[in-house]
Amino acid sequence: MKKYVAEFFGTFWLVLGGCGSAVLAANFGGEGNPLGLGFLGVALAFGLTVLTMAYAVGHISGGHFNPAVSFGLFAGKRFSGSELLPYIVAQVLGAIVAGGVLFVIASGNGTLDLTGSNPLATNGYAAHSPGGYGLLSALVTEIVMTSVFLVIILGATDRLAPVGFAPVAIGLGLTLIHLISIPVTNTSVNPARSTGVALFCGNPEIMAQLWLFWVAPIIGAVIGGWFYANFLETGVETKPLVSIEPPVKFPN
Numbered sequence: 001m002k003k004y005v006a007e008f009f010g011t012f013w014l015v016l017g018g019c020g021s022a023v024l025a026a027n028f029g030g031e032g033n034p035l036g037l038g039f040l041g042v043a044l045a046f047g048l049t050v051l052t053m054a055y056a057v058g059h060i061s062g063g064h065f066n067p068a069v070s071f072g073l074f075a076g077k078r079f080s081g082s083e084l085l086p087y088i089v090a091q092v093l094g095a096i097v098a099g100g101v102l103f104v105i106a107s108g109n110g111t112l113d114l115t116g117s118n119p120l121a122t123n124g125y126a127a128h129s130p131g132g133y134g135l136l137s138a139l140v141t142e143i144v145m146t147s148v149f150l151v152i153i154l155g156a157t158d159r160l161a162p163v164g165f166a167p168v169a170i171g172l173g174l175t176l177i178h179l180i181s182i183p184v185t186n187t188s189v190n191p192a193r194s195t196g197v198a199l200f201c202g203n204p205e206i207m208a209q210l211w212l213f214w215v216a217p218i219i220g221a222v223i224g225g226w227f228y229a230n231f232l233e234t235g236v237e238t239k240p241l242v243s244i245e246p247p248v249k250f251p252n
Contacts, residue, residue, distance in 0.1 A: 003083075004090040006061035010053040011094035014046070014065050015196045016102060021045035022121035022186075023106050043178035046187070051171030058167065066190040067091055067214075072150035072221030076229040078157075088192075095196025103200040120197040122206050123188040123213050131183035135212070138185045142216035143223070145177045146189045150224030151232070160234050188213040189220075 021042050028036040037045065054063040062079070064070045067088040073079035102120060106112045113119065117128050125138035133141075152173040156166035174189075181187045188194045194213035198206050 003061040004086055006057035007064060007087055007090040008094035008097075010057050010061070010063060010065040011091040011192050011196075012098045013053050014049040014190070015095045015098035015193050017049035018042070018046035018193070019098070019121035019197050020102050020105070023102060039182060040179070043175050043182065043187075046178050047171040047173075047175030050174050051167050054167030054170060061087075063167070065091060065094075065192075066217075067192055068146050068190060068217035068221035069150065069153065071218050072146070072153070072225035075222040075225030076150065076154050076233075078154065078225075091192040092195055095192035096199060097196075099196035099198075099200045102197065114202050118186050119201040119203065119206075121186060122198050122201050122203075123186045123194045124206055124209050125185060125212065128206055128209060129184060130186055133184045138212060139216050141181050141184045142188055142213065143220035145181050145187075146217040146220030147224035147227070149173060149177060149189055150221050151228050154225065154228040155232065158234055185213070189217050191217055 021037055022045075025037045026039075026042050027033075030036075050063075050065065053065060057063065062073070064073065064079075064087060070079060070084055070087045070091070074081055074084060099120065103112075106120065118124060118130060122128070125133060125135050129138060153166075153170055155161060156169040156173075177189060178187045181189075191214040194210060198210050
């Protein structure tokens with residue numbers, strides 16, 4: 001159960017930290033106020049959630065915090081298919097709890113507006129895209145960004161990669177992904193993250209678009225995992241530090 005609790009908690013923190021920064025702090029004090037995090041701050045917040053949780057609980061569960069990542073690691077032959085469903089359930093539950101906590105906090109000063117295009121930092125396309133991008137742009141963006149994210153994850157955790165730095169590369173990778181794609185879809189690359197806040201926004205149009213933020217990230221993750229496993233995986237066997245072979249005896 002420790003693995004599932006770790007996935008629940010890690011996803012909870014990802015959604016609360018990332019979406020919370022967008023809802024509560026991105027425009028704090030109004031546009032142009034130096035106290036607001038802005039675009040760059042929100043992107044960095046999402047990266048920091050993954051970075052901190054990868055170090056905190058990644059050694060327990062592998063630090064997926066994302067159904068698409070679980071699918072991608074399965075496609076990359078790094079994760080058992082029998083674990084997919086319980087991992088995804090834990091991740092989605094963590095995201096939903098975080099969405100509920102964020103809704104309660106954001107409602108505290110009476111200014112929460114759920115009528116906007118992206119209430120509670122939800123994801124969307126067309127009228128619910130921050131930049132007005134359509135379905136095709138959103139689909140391509142989510143597939144490509146999630147695919148690259150899986151290549152970063154698999155490469156950073158490769159047996160020949162520098163030890164101990166994977167969370168840094170993965171966290172900064174997610175930050176860069178947000179810097180690219182927030183204007184298009186408000187950046188999902190994570191079905192649990194999209195679901196957790198969408199359930200509390202009360203907008204049927206956003207719920208009707210939620211399918212894309214399950215389908216596209218999972219397709220992208222599977223492509224990225226398959227690509228790394230077949231074209232980039234080192235396949236180098238590490239040698240034991242201490243040989244267990246019997247010593248060679250030389251004739252007298």
